[in-house]
């Protein structure tokens with residue numbers, strides 16, 4: 001069948017004159033099939049022909065792609081890019097070939113997606129945007145400060161109403177963040193009830209699970225229970241094995257996920273290309289202490305008893321995780337004292353107190369939280385596990401990043417490098433997987449899983465979201481020490497048929513569209 005299709009495509013005459021033809025590239029069509037030489041013709045934002053496009057029918061602009069790969073634009077299903085409102089160019093994403101972003105992950109989204117979309121569409125922006133509705137956002141809205149209990153029937157109905165509205169506005173599904181407030185207080189039955197509303201619209205359940213460390217198998221059981229009882233597909237966000245006691249357990253973990261699929265659960269996952277995670281520094285503190293934010297924390301920690309118990313709790317947890325201290329935790333951005341940015345907790349304690357023993361490290365964490373908190377990078381994963389995950393056919397590649405403000409703070413490098421790093425480091429250099437398979441994980445797999453219709457493949461009728469690059473030259477450049485470096489090697493990045501990046505330069509074009517579920 002494939003051979004037949006290839007012959008049919010051999011010469012394609014196009015009825016309408018294309019706006020643009022990418023000539024003689026090596027086409028990776030996004031499905032994972034082997035690449036083939038050919039042309040891609042584009043008109044009115046769509047691909048109108050693929051193959052050997054008859055020259056007579058193509059008087060429009062022609063770009064020679066000889067020696068270059070042509071692939072569908074990359075789709076990043078796990079972002080926190082709500083701040084695209086302030087940074088519509090989304091340069092860090094476009095310059096690593098990402099043309100579509102899924103927002104609203106880890107339980108946190110815009111509450112009113114309909115309004116958010118209209119505002120975006122009025123102003124213009126570069127990549128395509130879709131979103132999940134965040135469970136935490138909805139729960140916070142409905143239940144206010146009374147977080148640590150199940151919802152009443154009235155509250156549950158109110159949450160369902162918000163979710164129903166978001167799904168009508170085009171949400172792809174619902175996300176949860178079950179280590180964060182207030183998601184951490186939701187029980188499985190609440191999540192099942194809300195997921196049923198999502199299922200009624202044909203959406204997906206995407207979860208930052210309750211554990212990514214020693215309790216991960218229970219957390220996966222919960223994901224499966226929700227998928228089964230609410231009858232919807234489920235997706236595990238940023239799959240990882242966090243913490244030394246869990247390192248090397250990827251065969252068991254992947255076997256558990258395969259078993260769930262064998263039992264009929266529609267289950268996928270995503271992953272970023274790094275062995276460090278990024279979240280708030282206050283994840284090192286007990287949940288009960290951080291309810292209500294930094295102000296509430298600073299009041300609670302004044303109590304000598306709470307202080308003493310918290311120090312003991314933190315030491316015990318470090319011990320259970322086979323850690324000596326907090327040198328694996330790096331402060332990414334602390335507004336109050338920017339000298340800390342880029343230092344690990346141990347180094348920051350030394351700078352602040354002249355002492356860096358564990359007690360001073362804990363003191364520093366209290367100090368930072370009291371002064372408004374910080375974002376942080378945690379070096380907690382093993383490369384062998386990450387490699388096993390990225391080879392798995394149901395894993396897609398996603399950054400977990402916001403739109404980066406250039407040169408602000410010392411954020412996780414994934415926001416600048418993730419997609420390029422999978423192709424350069426893991427596919428090309430380490431040969432962990434074929435380039436066409438890596439591209440599939442960045443294109444058709446996310447498009448099909450998250451119902452981004454007409455995206456993620458090079459096929460007539462599909463949106464002309466395209467990347468043209470030299471596989472030998474493509475490179476992520478961002479590092480943990482110097483993250484504000486764009487990926488390189490991209491000859492062209494097109495969104496809806498419009499060139500946005502040319503020779504590693506963003507031209508400020510704003511052709512992005514809001515993608516509503518299934519539309």
Ligand SMILES: [Zn+2]
Pocket residue numbers: 105106177208237238
């Ligand atoms: Zn998350």
